[in-house]
Amino acid sequence: MAKSRSSTLRQRFHGWLSDDADEAVLRWIFRGVLTVTIVALTADLARMEGWTADPHAAAPPAEIGADSPALDPGMLPSILAPRSPDGDKRLIPLPQPGGTMAKPMTFELVGGGKLMATGTITPGISQSFAAEVGRHGDYIRTVVLNSPGxxxxxxxxxxxxxxERKFATEVEAGKYCASSCPLMFAGGIERRAGERAMIGVHQVAAIRSATAGPPRDEMSVAQNISARCEHYLADMGVSLQVWVHAMETPHDRLFVFRPDELKSLDVVTAATASSPIAAPAPATTKTRS
Structure with a gap:
């Protein structure tokens, strides 16, 4: 029975081909091309809508900080890296920090009234900073930054x-202050950068946390953060062109300011002074979050 049915189907197929073999072949080719095209378009649409992962997309950035259970309004950490392939000396790739820079920011008092702030600005680290200032604010004159943000x-x-405490801020020669670190740097009543100090910015990233929480509009959150940063920079007397550069730079890149730009945009307000000879710092103090 099955053999008879199979034989009949083959006979019908051969008969169909014999009627107009060329036309039949063309129809099959057209149908094949159409099928492949539909599959390809469907796959592209799925990636665009986020239904599937794009194999060519960059890996999502690591999560840093969170103001709510559902979203992270923190900027991503960054470290200086080789120049970008496009040759722009101010636009560089943004790898993840390592070593000391990947750890939560630490605070250490040194001579000359300086508080060294080194490492990543992790969520809640501002409380440790406030505690340090509360203990030694009368001694501190300058906050020295070396941070990936x-x-x-x-x-x-x-x-x-x-x-508020009228501290100066400084990025020492050969050190760097990137991502959200320049916002902290902008707080200085006087702002200094040493030779070859690197200061750079990029876009704010609002990232969904793994912790469950009510859905929120990431774009709205990012815009709100951006507005807060603009108001802040205006209050600190820094040109808002700084934030334009930040918003134009993808979060996987870093816009590095030239020395002349740091001065013209009022990011830096004074030349780096030589370290004064002073009494040793009060006995303490190296704190971590």
Whole structure:
């Protein structure tokens, strides 16, 4: 029975081909091309809508900080890296920090009234900074930064405390201050950068946390953070062109300011002074979050 049915189907197929073999072949080719095209378009649409992962997309950035259970309004950490392939000396790739820079920011008092702030601005680190200032604010004159950035909210909080206490800020020669760190740097009543100090910015990233929470509009959150940063920079006397550069730079890149731009945009307000000879710092103090 099955053999008879199979034989009949073959006979019909051969008969169909014999009627107009060329036309039949063309129809099959057309149908094949159409099927492949539909599959390809469906796959592209799925990637665009986020239904499937794009194999060519960059890996999502690591999560840094969170103001709510559902979203992370913090900027991503960054470290200086080789120049970008496009040859722009100010636009460089943004790898994840390692070593000391990947750890939560630490605070250490040194001679000359300086508080060294080194490492990532992790969520809540502003509380440790405030505690340090509370203990040694009468001694501190300058907050010296060496940081890949991190939480925007904490950077803004620390920057405002720096301005309230009338501290200066500094990035020493050969060190760097990137991502949200320049917001903290902007709080200085006087701002200094040493030779070959690197200061750079990029876009704010609002990232969904793994912790469950009510759905929120990431774009709205990012825009709100951006507005807060603009108001802050205006309060600190820094040109808003700084934030334009940040918003134009993808979060996987870093826009590095030239020395002349740092001065013309009022990011840096004074030349780096030589370290004064002073009494040793009060006995303490190296704190971590």
């Amino acid at each position: 991190g939480s925007v909210t904490d950077a803004l909080t620390m920057g405002r405390l720096i301005r």
